Amino acid sequence: MAKKKDENTEAKILEAAKQVFQAKGMAGARMQEIADKAGINKAMLHYYFRSKQLLFEAVFSNAFSLLAPQLNAVLNDDSTIEEKIKNFTANYISFIVDHPYIPNFIIQELNRNPDFILKLKDNPSFPNIEKFKKQVDEEIENGSLKPISAEQLFINIMALNVFPFVAKPLIMALTNTDDEDYKQLMEDRKSEVANFIINSIKTT
Template sequence: MNNKYTQIEIKILKAAKNIFLKKGMGGARMQDIANQAEINKSLIHYYFKNKQTLYEIIFNQVFSIVAPKINRIINDDSSIENIIRNFTVSYFSFRQRHPHLSTFVIHELNENPGFFEKLKTHAEFPNIDKFKAQVDKEIQQGILIPLDAEQLFINIISLNIFPFIAEPFIRGLTNCDQRTYKALLNSRKTEVADFIINSIKRK
């Protein structure tokens, strides 16, 4: 936590993060945060004015964890195959360490598109220009089949994220208990990458 905050502010922010990750902006109440921090609600208003102020601080903190990892992988000086494999392994490992963060970011961006415009000025906001250039280069070299780089990026994101955000739905369809589903997700670290790479590489 940033050392510009006092101890009481850090306590409030930690409580707010827990509540926002569980309930999102719409479902969270200042009283929930006060209860979690074990302080009076008026004290939160004294330090942070309102829920929106708290939310934007927390969202930026969470985004600053998620975004740099995406940026480092997709802007790596490597082949598209390596980028796909690194993204898949890194994303699944990240989800195991931070199970709620990426889902929170995706949900909140969809709920608050206006706030998304603010984030686009963030220094760590992901940029896929280098990724697109590498895709075009490998198409010209005959490594990849002709394809749209943006569609490929959407496929990479979707195939990695969907099994986590749709876990209850998929477990219901596949009749998986939690332990079996966890093993299924672990196998997808290589399964997803193999599937995408086999579909785009020139035979």
């Protein structure tokens, strides 16, 4: 029973910290505010996480660990490059619609602490694009894809999928859309982005 209580308390802390860090960033967040939001005292918060940095890293790692395995699975399955682009785009957009805080949260931490990504790379689920690169080279060689660097193709896929979520307020202002319209735009992008990229690289 005690173990369950401890797990519940830690989960409440991480959820409260996620909300505060998302709203105020690492610099603006205060441990007291996180403790208050989690419904515990500050001493209890420090018992679970000795510092704000350790708490931030825990929240960030959790956020990244939700997304990374899905992306890695798509990159390393046996589907074609065309299928990978479609699946990667559909999976990413569906996931971020359900977890909208993640893109800005990850970019915020990478900008603040670029070396932290080195810790994440040790995780087995960290996305590995080696198979993707090999497939791109093979499909270029057999004539089904136009010549393109696999790295550049991957960056194109990431950029077209990530940017609309990172820049949501700007996108909504420029397109004069409300939340419902924006959700529909993102749903439409599952096919729009995939088709745009595929049409740009396919030879026929």
